Amino acid sequence: MTVKELHATIKEATMSINQRLVEYYETGTPNKLVDKEIAYLKAVTGTSERRPYLAMRTHRKNKAELQAQLSELQYFNEWDVFTPEGRRQRNQRELRAWRSYKRNSGSNLHYETWRKMVNIIGTIGKDILQQFGGSYGNKIEEAVRKGRKPGEVIKAVRESVEEHHSKGHNYEDYLDTLIKKLDLTV
Numbered sequence: 001m002t003v004k005e006l007h008a009t010i011k012e013a014t015m016s017i018n019q020r021l022v023e024y025y026e027t028g029t030p031n032k033l034v035d036k037e038i039a040y041l042k043a044v045t046g047t048s049e050r051r052p053y054l055a056m057r058t059h060r061k062n063k064a065e066l067q068a069q070l071s072e073l074q075y076f077n078e079w080d081v082f083t084p085e086g087r088r089q090r091n092q093r094e095l096r097a098w099r100s101y102k103r104n105s106g107s108n109l110h111y112e113t114w115r116k117m118v119n120i121i122g123t124i125g126k127d128i129l130q131q132f133g134g135s136y137g138n139k140i141e142e143a144v145r146k147g148r149k150p151g152e153v154i155k156a157v158r159e160s161v162e163e164h165h166s167k168g169h170n171y172e173d174y175l176d177t178l179i180k181k182l183d184l185t186v
Contacts, residue, residue, distance in 0.1 A: 006066040007058050013073035017041070018053045024083040025052060031082045044072045109141060117144045120153050139175065143182045156181035 001009070024034060042049060046057035058066060080086035098114050101107065109117070117140055143153050160177035178184075 001067075003063055003066065006063065006070060007056075010056055010058055010066065010070050010073065013070060013077065014045070014054050014056050017073060017076055020080065020083045020085045021053055023085055027084060034080070034082045037076060037079070041072060041076060044069055107141065109145070113144050116150055117141055120144070120150045123150070123154055124157050139178055139182070139184055142184050146182075146184070148182060153182065 021038070024031075038054075039049070041047075041054055042051070045054050047053075047055040058069070061069070081090045094115070095111070097118075098109075098111050101114060102109065120140055140153060140157075143156075144150075156178055160174050160181060163177055164173050
């Protein structure tokens with residue numbers, strides 16, 4: 001990317017963030033994480049702490065400094081789920097993911113139930129879920145449908161992993177134990 005292209009991209013990203021900040025300041029509810037990130041962006045861009053919005057401040061910066069500035073601006077746009085615009089974008093991504101899940105799995109899972117399932121899977125972690133093979137999602141979905149609380153499901157998964165860990169069992173053993181603990185159908 002040339003310096004001229006970097007200037008244009010930084011301008012675009014800075015304007016986008018400033019639009020988010022306008023909405024954020026209008027809500028009147030401060031968030032410590034957003035405020036900390038804004039302070040960091042002000043330091044990276046060279047904006048005065050007294051200014052509420054970001055300035056580009058791209059003059060007298062070399063290409064590496066411009067790339068670093070752009071990287072931080074892009075990171076904020078990806079990270080932000082606390083400003084009103086960030087929440088809207090997160091909700092849109094979640095809805096697309098839910099629709100994709102329903103389409104690909106043939107499931108008729110409601111949105112809120114799907115969110116619980118995703119939170120459970122995220123809490124459990126990839127390393128543990130890999131021990132269950134490919135059908136863990138179906139069993140977790142079934143448990144959530146039956147009204148099991150997320151804490152119950154997570155506890156059952158962790159207990160079944162502890163029972164079979166380092167004993168040379170395969171994923172079917174893990175799943176059988178999970179099914180028993182959650183009182184699910186085979």
